[in-house]
Amino acid sequence: MSEKTFLEKLASGFKAVPEKIELPAIQQLQTAETQKRAESFLNLLSQTHEGLFRKFDKVQQRERTLYRLQENARLEVHHASGAFRFAGGFEPMDRLFEKIPDQKELIGQLETTARQFDFPKMIGNNESLEFERLWQIKAASVSKDGKESPHVLCRSVGAYRHFVNKIPVYGAASASIKLTGNQDLDAFTFIARKTTGKSVGTERVVSVEEGAKRIYRQLTALSGRTKTPVFETASPTWTGFGYMNFSPRKKQEILIPAYIAMIDIETKDLSQGYVLIAPATDNPKLVPSQTGARASGQGSKR
Amino acid sequence: MATFGIEAIRHFSHARSAGYGANDLTYTFNRSNGLRRKLREANHTQRFYWTETNCFETDFRDTSQGGHDNQWTDNVDLIWFETHGNNTANGPYMVFDTAQTNWVTQGSNWRYGNIQLEWFMAFSCKTVNKSNVGALWNIFQGLHIYCGAYGNMYDGWTTEECGEDVGDNLTDGDPVSEAWHDGVSDWWVDNHPITVCPANAYVYNNGNIRWSQSFLNRDHYWGHGTTLSDVSHAQMVRLLFRWSEG
Numbered sequence: 001m002s003e004k005t006f007l008e009k010l011a012s013g014f015k016a017v018p019e020k021i022e023l024p025a026i027q028q029l030q031t032a033e034t035q036k037r038a039e040s041f042l043n044l045l046s047q048t049h050e051g052l053f054r055k056f057d058k059v060q061q062r063e064r065t066l067y068r069l070q071e072n073a074r075l076e077v078h079h080a081s082g083a084f085r086f087a088g089g090f091e092p093m094d095r096l097f098e099k100i101p102d103q104k105e106l107i108g109q110l111e112t113t114a115r116q117f118d119f120p121k122m123i124g125n126n127e128s129l130e131f132e133r134l135w136q137i138k139a140a141s142v143s144k145d146g147k148e149s150p151h152v153l154c155r156s157v158g159a160y161r162h163f164v165n166k167i168p169v170y171g172a173a174s175a176s177i178k179l180t181g182n183q184d185l186d187a188f189t190f191i192a193r194k195t196t197g198k199s200v201g202t203e204r205v206v207s208v209e210e211g212a213k214r215i216y217r218q219l220t221a222l223s224g225r226t227k228t229p230v231f232e233t234a235s236p237t238w239t240g241f242g243y244m245n246f247s248p249r250k251k252q253e254i255l256i257p258a259y260i261a262m263i264d265i266e267t268k269d270l271s272q273g274y275v276l277i278a279p280a281t282d283n284p285k286l287v288p289s290q291t292g293a294r295a296s297g298q299g300s301k302r
Numbered sequence: 303m304a305t306f307g308i309e310a311i312r313h314f315s316h317a318r319s320a321g322y323g324a325n326d327l328t329y330t331f332n333r334s335n336g337l338r339r340k341l342r343e344a345n346h347t348q349r350f351y352w353t354e355t356n357c358f359e360t361d362f363r364d365t366s367q368g369g370h371d372n373q374w375t376d377n378v379d380l381i382w383f384e385t386h387g388n389n390t391a392n393g394p395y396m397v398f399d400t401a402q403t404n405w406v407t408q409g410s411n412w413r414y415g416n417i418q419l420e421w422f423m424a425f426s427c428k429t430v431n432k433s434n435v436g437a438l439w440n441i442f443q444g445l446h447i448y449c450g451a452y453g454n455m456y457d458g459w460t461t462e463e464c465g466e467d468v469g470d471n472l473t474d475g476d477p478v479s480e481a482w483h484d485g486v487s488d489w490w491v492d493n494h495p496i497t498v499c500p501a502n503a504y505v506y507n508n509g510n511i512r513w514s515q516s517f518l519n520r521d522h523y524w525g526h527g528t529t530l531s532d533v534s535h536a537q538m539v540r541l542l543f544r545w546s547e548g
Contacts, residue, residue: 136547224318
């Protein structure tokens with residue numbers, strides 16, 4: 001693949017890119033509000049679990065609050081974002097599926113559970129949460145000479161994507177539901193950030209070609225000096241345009257528009273995977289940090 | 303409480319000069335710092351945290367193969383290793399940014415658990431070939447679980463908190479296998495984690511596997527639930543593995 005072809009391939013993946021885009025403001029939650037949100041969810045869950053999760057032990061830590069629940073279940077809520085994760089407390093190899101259903105059936109089971117959570121109440125106006133991807137967690141055994149046992153399905157996972165004004169908010173799945181073989185709720189994660197319904201401004205979006213160039217510049221910076229140009233070993237496996245949701249332990253005040261690409265690099269020795277983001281506007285205040293941390297507390301030099 | 307060690311490499315300029323096609327990473331230390339912080343907050347003991355060119359191939363190689371794993375990797379309960387990887391017929395294949403004494407470590411030189419190691423966590427791409435999981439057979443010498451990936455493990459803003467997530471899961475009481483699967487999955491990027499453990503004849507049960515008694519189900523980080531007894535290499539009759547696909 002030539003450099004030009006690589007850039008064209010990147011750019012062609014950016015679909016439905018508007019000329020201008022609004023910058024939705026995100027509700028800023030105090031710690032007490034994140035806890036209230038978590039406790040509302042526990043209350044909702046209790047209605048379908050015979051009151052099981054009404055009692056809890058609440059432990060407030062520096063960056064999260066941990067709710068220890070009956071039956072070994074727990075819920076954690078992150079103060080910075082309000083993102084929360086419920087874990088049902090089942091052992092991971094307990095309650096396996098008796099057979100592996102087809103994908104349609106698994107998605108149907110996940111959607112039935114999703115309806116119990118009433119997603120529209122968990123997000124703002126002009127927002128939606130839509131099913132995005134089915135995951136399956138499976139297990140098997142293998143002998144020393146390579147003979148495999150039949151696969152068993154341990155869990156199904158449904159990933160959902162948050163849309164604001166019909167524009168996807170990318171990042172980790174905005175919500176996810178994990179079910180056991182008898183459709184008990186094994187885990188539920190909700191990291192979508194609710195907007196205020198107001199916009200802090202409107203920005204012109206740079207062209208898809210410029211977005212591709214910005215992604216490519218990052219890629220070449222990571223590849224440093226190398227004999228083989230990176231475009232010969234790299235291939236975009238997914239590209240998209242949308243807003244960015246930061247990680248659950250980070251605060252975020254507005255939704256930042258970005259061009260995003262997942263890129264695989266295969267050299268003769270190694271496989272590498274990157275998720276790269278490029279700012280989709282020329283506003284310097286809308287450039288997401290991508291510096292990465294320095295190592296902390298490592299040993300002295302050998 | 304338990305001990306852990308970390309080796310993490312973000313920059314690969316020396317490896318590239320030596321002909322390895324290794325690009326730099328961005329969020330390596332977000333992940334390794336995050337795991338370190340969470341385990342230390344729960345009063346676990348860091349034995350070492352080597353980074354960049356202080357990570358040596360000999361730290362991973364068994365003493366019987368001329369390495370020093372008795373001082374490092376096999377001298378802690380849990381090791382977190384992040385670099386670029388792949389697999390060969392010899393099992394995992396992972397690169398360093400210095401040749402001390404080799405540029406790469408290979409699974410054929412690993413023998414873990416004959417001293418101490420229970421859990422090996424590799425945040426690297428494709429360190430397990432899902433069609434040849436048996437290539438890991440000999441690394442289990444008391445090791446409980448190998449946590450790796452059978453596809454790429456992505457470096458990006460949605461995986462920067464994987465270390466903290468795994469650490470929280472371990473210390474909140476999840477079994478190690480579940481802590482890994484949940485902690486490194488964001489259910490968006492194509493991370494494909496896999497956990498592999500040995501099974502003795504009782505657990506294998508002539509093919510009617512007692513999953514509930516396996517390391518995958520019941521083995522917790524020290525102090526946060528049940529930790530099962532070692533399965534010696536001689537007792538192994540099968541490898542059990544669990545993976546996320548989608």
